[in-house]
Amino acid sequence: MKKLMMLAFAAALALGTAQADDKKDAPKKKAGRGIVALVKQLDLDADQKKTLNAFLKENRPKAAEIRKLPKEERRAKYQENRKAIEAKLKEILNEEQQKKLKELTAKNKPAGKDKKPEKK
Numbered sequence: 404m405k406k407l408m409m410l411a412f413a414a415a416l417a418l419g420t421a422q423a424d425d426k427k428d429a430p431k432k433k434a435g436r437g438i439v440a441l442v443k444q445l446d447l448d449a450d451q452k453k454t455l456n457a458f459l460k461e462n463r464p465k466a467a468e469i470r471k472l473p474k475e476e477r478r479a480k481y482q483e484n485r486k487a488i489e490a491k492l493k494e495i496l497n498e499e500q501q502k503k504l505k506e507l508t509a510k511n512k513p514a515g516k517d518k519k520p521e522k523k
Contacts (some may be wrong), residue, residue, distance in 0.1 A: 439490060445499050445500045458491050 443457065462484070468478045496504060 438492075441504060441511070442492075444507060445496065445503055447495075447500070451495050454495050458488075458495075462488065466493075 441457070447455065463486060469477055469484060472480060492504065493501065
């Protein structure tokens with residue numbers, strides 16, 4: 404009986420250690436994704452930063468409310484909110500920055516279900 408208990412304890416210990424190792428190797432979420440990370444690459448001047456930060460701060464509660472909605476409704480509201488952000492960016496950014504943002508978003512866009520990622 405003692406041998407059986409020791410064997411069960413050793414198995415549990417081994418499984419726990421294996422699971423801990425799996426978590427270490429798991430890919431970490433990339434921080435800084437989204438519009439804020441992209442905008443950081445656009446070399447905004449002080450006025451542009453101030454205007455954008457004020458808009459994003461004003462938009463945070465709206466985004467939080469959208470996350471609470473049911474899935475079907477959330478998608479539509481998310482699209483509306485994204486269009487509002489894009490419109491505001493168009494107002495804030497100059498032509499060169501808009502072009503660079505467009506390039507960055509195209510580069511970072513994930514491949515769709517039917518599309519294969521481009522090979523370099």
